[in-house]
Amino acid sequence: MPDTHPPIQYVAKNMRLDLRLIGEMVTPGARVLDIGCGDGALLAHLTTTKGADARGIEIDMAEVTEAVANGLAVIHGDADNDLAFYPDAAFDYVILSRTLQAVERPREVLRQMLRIGRHAIVSFPNFGHWQVRWQLLTGGRMPMTGTWHRPWFETPNIHPCSIRDFFDLCALEGYTVEQWLAADENGLRAPWRRSSRLANLFGEQALFLLRRG
Amino acid sequence: MLRHNATPTAMSAPVAPFPQVDHQRAVFTDGLALDCGVTLAGHTVAYRTYGKLNTARSNAVLVCHALTGDQYLAETNPVTGKPGWWDNIVGPDRPLDTNRYFLICANVLGGCMGSTGPREEMTDAEGHGMGRPWGTDFPNITVRDMVRQQKRLVEHLGIDRLLAVVGGSLGGMQALQWAACYPESVFACVPIATAAQHSAQNIAFDEVGRAAIHADPDYRGGRYWEDGRVPAQGLSVARMVAHITYLSEEALQRKFGRKLRGAQTLTLLEDVFEVQSYLRYQGSTFVRRFDANSYLTITRATDYLDIAAEHEGSLARAFAGTATRFFVASFSSDWLYPTSESRHIVRALNAAAANVSFVEFPTDKGHDAFLLEEPEFHRALGGFLAGCAARLGV
Numbered sequence: 001m002p003d004t005h006p007p008i009q010y011v012a013k014n015m016r017l018d019l020r021l022i023g024e025m026v027t028p029g030a031r032v033l034d035i036g037c038g039d040g041a042l043l044a045h046l047t048t049t050k051g052a053d054a055r056g057i058e059i060d061m062a063e064v065t066e067a068v069a070n071g072l073a074v075i076h077g078d079a080d081n082d083l084a085f086y087p088d089a090a091f092d093y094v095i096l097s098r099t100l101q102a103v104e105r106p107r108e109v110l111r112q113m114l115r116i117g118r119h120a121i122v123s124f125p126n127f128g129h130w131q132v133r134w135q136l137l138t139g140g141r142m143p144m145t146g147t148w149h150r151p152w153f154e155t156p157n158i159h160p161c162s163i164r165d166f167f168d169l170c171a172l173e174g175y176t177v178e179q180w181l182a183a184d185e186n187g188l189r190a191p192w193r194r195s196s197r198l199a200n201l202f203g204e205q206a207l208f209l210l211r212r213g
Numbered sequence: 214m215l216r217h218n219a220t221p222t223a224m225s226a227p228v229a230p231f232p233q234v235d236h237q238r239a240v241f242t243d244g245l246a247l248d249c250g251v252t253l254a255g256h257t258v259a260y261r262t263y264g265k266l267n268t269a270r271s272n273a274v275l276v277c278h279a280l281t282g283d284q285y286l287a288e289t290n291p292v293t294g295k296p297g298w299w300d301n302i303v304g305p306d307r308p309l310d311t312n313r314y315f316l317i318c319a320n321v322l323g324g325c326m327g328s329t330g331p332r333e334e335m336t337d338a339e340g341h342g343m344g345r346p347w348g349t350d351f352p353n354i355t356v357r358d359m360v361r362q363q364k365r366l367v368e369h370l371g372i373d374r375l376l377a378v379v380g381g382s383l384g385g386m387q388a389l390q391w392a393a394c395y396p397e398s399v400f401a402c403v404p405i406a407t408a409a410q411h412s413a414q415n416i417a418f419d420e421v422g423r424a425a426i427h428a429d430p431d432y433r434g435g436r437y438w439e440d441g442r443v444p445a446q447g448l449s450v451a452r453m454v455a456h457i458t459y460l461s462e463e464a465l466q467r468k469f470g471r472k473l474r475g476a477q478t479l480t481l482l483e484d485v486f487e488v489q490s491y492l493r494y495q496g497s498t499f500v501r502r503f504d505a506n507s508y509l510t511i512t513r514a515t516d517y518l519d520i521a522a523e524h525e526g527s528l529a530r531a532f533a534g535t536a537t538r539f540f541v542a543s544f545s546s547d548w549l550y551p552t553s554e555s556r557h558i559v560r561a562l563n564a565a566a567a568n569v570s571f572v573e574f575p576t577d578k579g580h581d582a583f584l585l586e587e588p589e590f591h592r593a594l595g596g597f598l599a600g601c602a603a604r605l606g607v
Contacts, residue, residue, distance in 0.1 A: 069593050
């Protein structure tokens with residue numbers, strides 16, 4: 001059977017999570033860069049509700065066109081190649097929503113985010129979720145869940161990580177975790193804030209607010 | 214002081230006379246200081262406008278034309294009889310919406326459609342006419358000089374700040390130069406299929422065109438106007454070479470392939486490939502509307518362009534602290550000003566913390582795509598301008 005899926009570069013966004021939870025983290029009037037901004041729904045949301053100076057980077061031409069046609073400041077580019085050209089501390093918040101697992105060099109992307117932004121907001125699907133663990137353990141095959149729903153040979157998600165992995169990377173790089181939370185696929189906040197181990201088991205995705213040092 | 218509608222200098226050529234056209238003009242009697250050190254005592258801008266300037270004078274959009282374009286943006290061209298060069302995107306509810314914006318399009322300095330240039334009457338230091346065209350005595354100009362002159366026109370029209378400056382190719386260079394020179398007068402800048410400097414390859418192709426003109430015996434060291442001839446062969450070859458750079462290999466192949474004119478197979482006698490015939494046509498019609506000395510002057514101006522060099526070698530510095538909003542657009546098969554040139558501009562703008570949008574549109578139409586039917590590009594352009602207009606309350 002031919003593959004009828006259009007080629008996708010990054011996973012689809014869960015805008016409810018982006019809009020509500022990320023929106024809560026951004027202070028009014030902030031300068032914001034949304035990496036992998038899609039058609040700019042979050043940018044529009046932050047501009048209208050927070051009076052933010054919001055800009056975006058998106059790899060998909062059709063999405064960028066849509067965003068620009070809606071009057072949003074979005075450039076056709078990608079996290080791996082374009083962040084290096086921004087000056088230090090150009091933004092208050094640099095957002096990478098459900099894209100970290102799909103970039104070539106996640107560690108370098110995070111470094112760039114915290115160079116050009118005072119804060120980084122990062123969300124990613126949690127590979128430590130119990131369903132993922134269970135499927136691999138019992139089936140012996142790459143897991144396929146609501147969150148991880150592309151087969152291994154065509155997934156754009158080349159750097160999956162778990163919540164605990166991400167905590168480790170932050171410690172390694174010396175980033176301060178200002179806030180973090182686990183959430184289910186619909187962006188409803190999950191109640192495991194005290195225990196990263198439990199969050200890692202039951203959270204389908206995670207959201208972190210970081211700063212340097 | 215200003216005077217409209219002077220009669221252009223009479224010129225004739227045995228090949229094909231330039232039609233006599235009265236262009237709408239603004240005549241400036243005060244000097245225009247050029248980058249080369251020369252000051253033009255008086256100067257003229259031929260221009261057209263479309264739509265109405267609002268009472269706040271906040272809806273003006275300057276549209277800058279490319280190398281061989283002119284001010285006839287969206288109406289029948291009085292010289293060629295063809296539709297305006299951007300007719301397809303100008304009009305009510307189109308990206309350049311004449312219900313909403315007041316569009317201004319001026320023939321560039323150095324051009325041959327009524328603005329001061331090699332084909333117009335030469336003036337002395339006091340601005341008095343000398344009864345002969347400038348020809349090769351016209352000073353070397355730069356893109357910045359073109360923009361300086363446009364600024365005078367815009368001021369003359371009573372506009373302090375343009376809603377946007379929009380242009381493709383050389384027009385895009387002018388748009389960038391506007392944003393660099395007069396940031397407070399440009400709310401939005403749309404450089405399309407362009408570059409902030411000419412590359413060695415750009416200069417090389419220009420030089421082939423200029424060499425062809427120089428090699429034409431009718432060029433006569435640039436004084437061809439003395440006996441009313443034009444270096445048609447040379448100018449035509451220049452146009453043919455340039456035209457190849459406007460198209461992609463793919464577009465040429467799709468359009469012409471190896472098709473023959475009036476034959477199915479090669480005879481090895483007098484075969485003419487369709488592509489040959491097409492280029493010859495492009496060359497022959499061009500010489501009927503364009504002045505060779507203008508061609509030399511404008512191509513040199515584009516070769517001189519290096520906006521970074523004008524700002525201590527840093528393109529980002531040219532836009533430091535700018536409040537102008539930018540929309541940079543490129544086309545995937547454009548090899549004259551490839552996407553890498555646009556990315557270079559975008560990265561400099563990012564480094565300057567400017568508000569910038571950028572899209573590379575996929576197309577096989579090459580550099581010319583900016584003039585053709587590209588719905589995605591048009592949608593983005595229209596949306597970007599509408600967003601800027603909304604922010605200004607237009």
